[in-house]
Amino acid sequence: MISFEGILKKYGKETVLKNVAASLPTEKIIAFIGGNGAGKSTLLGIISRLLDPNAGSVCIDGRMINQWNCRELAKHLTILGQSPNSAARITVEELVSFGRFPHTNGTLSEEDMKIVGEALDMTGMQPFKNRFIDELSGGQRQMAYIAMAIAQDTKYILLDEPLNNLDMSRSAGIMKILRRLVKEKSKTVMIVIHDINFVSFYADYIVALKDGELRYMGDADSIIRPEILSDIFSTDISVEKFGDRKICIYY
C-alpha cells in the first residue's frame, strides 16, 4: 500500500502542494485529476521518488521511501514520465528489455525474454521490435515505453499523462491494457489524465487536486458528480447516464 502525509512542495516561492495526505487502495486504476498546475504531476513525482518534497513522507509497502534501496524499489514501483523523449537510437526490443534491468543487472535469462515477449505482445509492439524508437510515431513510441514499464513487472505502475497527443483509438487501447494489468496481474496503476471521460470509463478510484490541495478522494462513482467536477475544474460540468456508465459534458 502507498500512503503519504504532510507533503509540502515548493518551486521557488510558489507552493504547489500543501499538506497533502492520503492512503491509496491497491489493485485499482487510480486517476489523479485536476486543472493545469493543480499539482498532480508533482505528487506523482514525489510518490515515485523522482522529486523530493520540502516536507512530509511517503510510505510504500510499510517502508519509508528514503529507506528503500534504489534497485529494490525499482522492482516494486516504476514511473513513466510525461513524453519521455529520448534522443537515443535504441530498438523497441532493447528498450523493453531494459525493463528487466532492476531484476537482472543486464543479462537476460529465458524467463526474462519471455516476460519481454509478453509485454511486446500485450502492447501490440511485437511487429515493431526491431525498429529504432526515434523512427516510430508518437503513439507507437508511447506504447513502447508502456511495454517497458510492463516488462519491469512492478506492483505499482505510475503514468504521468500517458494519453498526451494520442488519438482516440490509441488512448482507449492504452486504457484497456491498463485495465488488463489490474485485472489479470493484480497491478496498481496510478495515472494522471486530463480527459475526464477516460477517467469516468476506466478509473476505479479518483484523487482530485485543486490549487495544491487534495480536495476529493474516493471511488470513481462518488467523484464523477457535477458539483464535485465543477468545483475541481472551475467550470460547469454536467454528468449524464450512458448505459451503466457516466459521461461528462463540459463544452
Place this chain on the structure above:
Amino acid sequence: MILKISQAILLVFLSGLSVFIGVAEISPLDLLDLSSEQAQIMLSSRLPRLFSILVAGSSLAVSGLIMQRITRNRFVSPTTAGTMEWCRLGVMVSILLLPQAPSLLRVVCAFVVSFCGTMLFLAIVNRIRNAGIILVPLVGIMLGGVVNALSTFFAYRYDIIQNMASWLQGNFSLVIAGNYELIYIGIPLMAAAYIFADRFTIAGMGKNTASALGLRYSAVLYTGLAIVAVVSSVSVVAVGNIPFVGLIVPNVVSLYRGDSVKRVLWDTAWLGALLVLVCDIAGRIAIYPFELPIGIVLSIIGSAVFLILITNSKKSYA
C-alpha cells in the same frame, strides 16, 4: 559474425601495412630472417607504435561514446568538452611542481584536473537554460580555449613551452618501447565500459527513466566521467592529444547500429582503431620520408566530419 571477421581482417591487414612503412626498409619477406638491427627497429619502434595506435584509437572512441551517452548529446566528446585541454593543464602542473615526475604521476595529475574540469563543464551546461544541442559543445570548446590559454601562459612564464608542445599535438613517431606502455591502461577500461554498457545506455535515456529503472544517475555519471578522464589522461601523456576520434566514430557507428552501448561497443572500438591507423599511415606516406603529425591529419578529417554532422543535424539529431 562474417562482418566481425572481415572487420578483423581489414584491421590486421592495415596493421601489417603500418609495420612495414618507415625510413628503415623492412619488407614482409624479411620477417623470416630479421637482422638484429631490423628486429630492434620492429620491437622498439614499429610494433610499439602500432599497439599504441590501436589502443589509443579504440579507447578514445569508446570514451567518446560514453560521454555522448551520459550527456545525451552527440556533439560532446573529450575534444569538444575541453577534457583534453584540462588533461594538458594537469600535465603542465605536474611538470611545474615536479620536473622529473614519472609518467604515472603525470597521468594522475592529468586525471584529477580533467575529471574536475569536465565536471565544471557539466555544471556550467546545467546552469544554462535551454542549452541547445549545438550550444553545449560550443561552451566546451570555449572553456577548452580558456584552459589552453592558461596553460600556454604558464608554459611561457616558466619556459617549458617546448616541453608542452609535445602534448599539443598527438604524435606516434615519438613512441618507442619504454615510453608508451601506460596506454595499455585503456584496455581494462574498455572492459569496464562493456560491463557498465547497459547503465550508460539507460543513463542516456534521461535521469527520470534511469531512476525509474533503479539506477543512481549520478553514480553512472561519475563512473563514466572517470573512465573518460583516465583514457584521455593516459593518451595525452603517452602519445599526445588525439583530437576528434571520440566525436566522429560514435556518430558514424550510431548511424547504422543505433545507440545501445553494448551493441555498438565492438564497432566503436574497431572503427576508432581503424581511423587512427589509417590517418597515421596517411600522415607517414603524404610527405615521405617526413611525417605529418596524426593530430593534424585527424583535425582536417575531424573538423570536416563535425561540420557535416552539424549541418545535417536538423533531422536526426535535434
